[in-house]
Amino acid sequence: MIEIKQLAKQYGNIQAVAGLDLIIDAGEIFGLLGPNGAGKTTTIRMLTMLTRPSGGSAFINGCEITRDLGRVKKEIGVVPQHINLDLELTARENLELHGRLHKMPGAERRRRIQELLDYVELADRAHDLAGKFSGGMKRRLMIARALMHRPGVLFLDEPTAGLDPQTRRKIWDLIRRMNGEGMTVLLTTHYIEEADALCRRVGIMDRGRLIALDTPAELKKKVGEIVVEAHKQGETEYRFFTGREQALEYAGNLTKNVTIREADLEDVFVELTGRKVGD
Amino acid sequence: MSWYPIVWEELIYLRNKFWLHLVMYTLSPLIFLFAFGFGVGQRLQLMMPGGISYLDFLAPGMVALALFNNGVNSVIIRMFYTRLFYNSFEAYQLAPMNSFFLWLGYTLSGTLRSLLAAAVVLGVMFLAVPGLVLTRAFGLAVVMAAFCFGSLGVCVGLWLRSFDDHALANEFILVPMTFLSGTLIPVERLPGFLQQCVWLFPLTPVTELLRSTMTERGWDVTLAALTAGWFVLFFFIGWLTIKRLGN
Numbered sequence: 001m002i003e004i005k006q007l008a009k010q011y012g013n014i015q016a017v018a019g020l021d022l023i024i025d026a027g028e029i030f031g032l033l034g035p036n037g038a039g040k041t042t043t044i045r046m047l048t049m050l051t052r053p054s055g056g057s058a059f060i061n062g063c064e065i066t067r068d069l070g071r072v073k074k075e076i077g078v079v080p081q082h083i084n085l086d087l088e089l090t091a092r093e094n095l096e097l098h099g100r101l102h103k104m105p106g107a108e109r110r111r112r113i114q115e116l117l118d119y120v121e122l123a124d125r126a127h128d129l130a131g132k133f134s135g136g137m138k139r140r141l142m143i144a145r146a147l148m149h150r151p152g153v154l155f156l157d158e159p160t161a162g163l164d165p166q167t168r169r170k171i172w173d174l175i176r177r178m179n180g181e182g183m184t185v186l187l188t189t190h191y192i193e194e195a196d197a198l199c200r201r202v203g204i205m206d207r208g209r210l211i212a213l214d215t216p217a218e219l220k221k222k223v224g225e226i227v228v229e230a231h232k233q234g235e236t237e238y239r240f241f242t243g244r245e246q247a248l249e250y251a252g253n254l255t256k257n258v259t260i261r262e263a264d265l266e267d268v269f270v271e272l273t274g275r276k277v278g279d
Numbered sequence: 280m281s282w283y284p285i286v287w288e289e290l291i292y293l294r295n296k297f298w299l300h301l302v303m304y305t306l307s308p309l310i311f312l313f314a315f316g317f318g319v320g321q322r323l324q325l326m327m328p329g330g331i332s333y334l335d336f337l338a339p340g341m342v343a344l345a346l347f348n349n350g351v352n353s354v355i356i357r358m359f360y361t362r363l364f365y366n367s368f369e370a371y372q373l374a375p376m377n378s379f380f381l382w383l384g385y386t387l388s389g390t391l392r393s394l395l396a397a398a399v400v401l402g403v404m405f406l407a408v409p410g411l412v413l414t415r416a417f418g419l420a421v422v423m424a425a426f427c428f429g430s431l432g433v434c435v436g437l438w439l440r441s442f443d444d445h446a447l448a449n450e451f452i453l454v455p456m457t458f459l460s461g462t463l464i465p466v467e468r469l470p471g472f473l474q475q476c477v478w479l480f481p482l483t484p485v486t487e488l489l490r491s492t493m494t495e496r497g498w499d500v501t502l503a504a505l506t507a508g509w510f511v512l513f514f515f516i517g518w519l520t521i522k523r524l525g526n
């Protein structure tokens with residue numbers, strides 16, 4: 001379980017995260033959505049203590065992040081946005097290093113490495129240098145490394161950024177499997193469909209604040225489940241409706257090119273922030 | 280033993296490119312030996328204090344240089360790339376290891392490289408300088424120096440923010456120390472004002488300590504205290520900087 005109270009980070013005059021309050025239940029997959037600079041990564045960096053908060057507090061499985069740092073580090077696994085493997089070590093050596101850093105006994109370490117290499121389907125590449133791996137393989141190895149010491153909470157910062165659709169789905173399956181085994185997952189993403197497919201609840205961040213928090217279905221209901229897109233001279237207008245009939249009636253009165261479809265999280269995001277997720 | 284994984288990683292790097300490192304450690308002492316020892320050194324004989332041969336003067340200087348260059352550079356490069364480019368330094372920050380052991384691991388990695396390079400240089404020197412005698416005091420001085428330079432590498436490595444900083448460290452710290460710390464030319468033969476200034480370099484007391492332990496002068500308490508003092512200073516700077524990472 002993750003409990004965040006008034007968590008804040010200030011860089012000079014810039015308020016990267018402004019008093020975030022959030023509770024993520026044990027065993028939940030929670031998604032943080034937001035445009036670049038919304039404060040998602042800073043939130044994860046504070047929760048993992050890579051960045052010291054300017055204010056507020058947070059508890060991970062009951063341990064306060066600044067006071068019980070040692071215990072927190074044992075409780076969490078982290079997969080950052082960027083590749084942070086040692087590219088001069090093999091896949092097995094990267095996991096071995098992580099196991100040693102977490103003081104895992106030799107026999108358990110070896111058993112766990114084999115188990116995880118099988119889990120992320122890299123067993124046949126165990127002795128290859130991580131630097132020779134594709135983006136998707138590196139990401140899978142990073143997930144294996146984060147799981148090495150059996151954490152209870154996993155932080156995934158843009159886990160599928162820059163990956164092809166097939167690899168992305170492979171990683172989604174991995175995340176579902178980990179969650180199925182009882183792990184709490186906090187993930188940030190730019191990909192709306194990723195949040196929709198994986199997360200029980202979603203928080204939308206903008207300019208350091210949490211501006212919406214609910215299940216994807218409820219968020220869509222709030223803005224209207226049906227969208228009418230009206231296209232004219234390169235511009236698109238969006239109107240949201242609670243029912244299909246209302247949408248059809250509205251569209252019938254328009255002379256522009258129109259599309260009627262179900263709302264997605266991107267629509268929720270645009271409606272709430274006036275911006276697209278990738279902006 | 281929380282520090283050990285950092286040293287273990289260093290041992291893997293060394294194992295993967297063992298022959299390359301061996302050649303690297305051998306090449307620079309050979310270049311200095313041919314250029315200074317057998318080349319211009321013959322003409323520097325008149326400059327030697329106490330009438331010792333230039334090769335006898337050069338041997339501890341070469342060991343000091345090997346300790347310094349490899350101890351400092353190996354840590355600087357590792358910290359520079361793992362912190363700023365590969366981000367793999369984060370793996371250590373995320374591990375349940377306190378800042379002291381993180382400092383110690385990197386310092387010991389530099390110490391290890393420093394000692395390996397010194398061992399190779401000593402091997403070369405034994406072949407080139409007949410009658411070279413090693414004492415326990417010399418061994419102790421070598422270990423102290425290796426620690427000192429490993430911890431200096433951590434300080435500089437943590438300070439670097441860009442390639443320009445790296446070049447600055449090279450030009451303003453490493454190169455002046457290499458040539459002015461009594462390694463290749465006696466401190467007494469430097470211009471007057473420099474003779475005092477070079478004692479602000481940590482390499483100067485180390486070189487002189489190694490030299491004194493290789494001769495009948497033996498262990499010099501003042502030089503050993505200066506070396507230890509530098510080590511303590513580098514320890515505090517490095518450790519406190521690591522503690523403040525993430526602020």
